[in-house]
Amino acid sequence: MTALAEAPIAPALGLHDNLSNEEYHSDKTSLSSSGARKLLPPSCPAKFRYEQDHPQPASKTFDYGNAAHKMVLGNGPDLEVVPGPRWDTGKAKAHIAEIRERGGIPLKDHEMQMVKDMAAAIRRHPLAATLLDPAYGAPEQSGFWIDGPSGIRRRVxxxxxxxxxxxRLIIPDYKTAADASNQAMEKEIEKRGYNCQAAWYEEAAQALDLGGPETELLLIVQEKKPPYLVNVIGIDFMSREIGRGKNRVAIETFADCMATGNWPGYGDEPNYLSLPGYAENRDKEIYL
Known part of the structure; x- marks a missing residue:
């Protein structure tokens, strides 16, 4: 059987309410918001392609966030407590491996209690509870559409x-953080490209006929330590417009890489760099 025959069939265009996380991420013919950010500096297409071909295995690093998503949103991997204070015994390791093998998340007793308490804190927050009310919405829905200018498949x-x-569709997006204060989240928006994500999701909603031009993404950010504070954050217009511009560069880069089969790294010629602006301004007054 050829590699082409073995490749998974790409999901149909439109909205899917029952597509698994694995099926969603297996579509290498389409570009997601997180993928678009990986195509841009300080990353590059070569890193994007490598991570597509070598997905990260489950690890403790992502367990808290994924477990909180499951508890808060009601959809995701099974959560299972591994009893006992120590996970370094043969029995515990075998139990953990078995849980991960079937796609679950192993947790200690206090970790399970933590995500339960986080979900309870979300339900006590008036705005977050309203945005995530199960009577008026559903979690983990996937969409695929064709980007007009480039012709590539995009996904969300x-x-x-x-x-x-x-x-006036509002799209809530749940995230966990060590610090959900406004000051910390301004830095996180820039660091993690949440302005790009906001622009991407808003365009997705319009392309899938879910909402009009007034559609807006709101981040529901929750701290991972008691009292599990919640901050509902909107991203201002200019920041989203910058995100939209960065997304367009990423889309055109993806289209070019798909057409040529070339996924470049940092370049084949020397890159001539200057000092950071602050260092140049500091040092030229002293040494020149």
């Missing part, structure tokens, strides 16, 4: 999608 996986669609 909404954490939560309201069942009440209008031009």
């Amino acid at each position: 996986r909404f954490d939560w999608l309201s069942s009440i669609h209008s031009s």
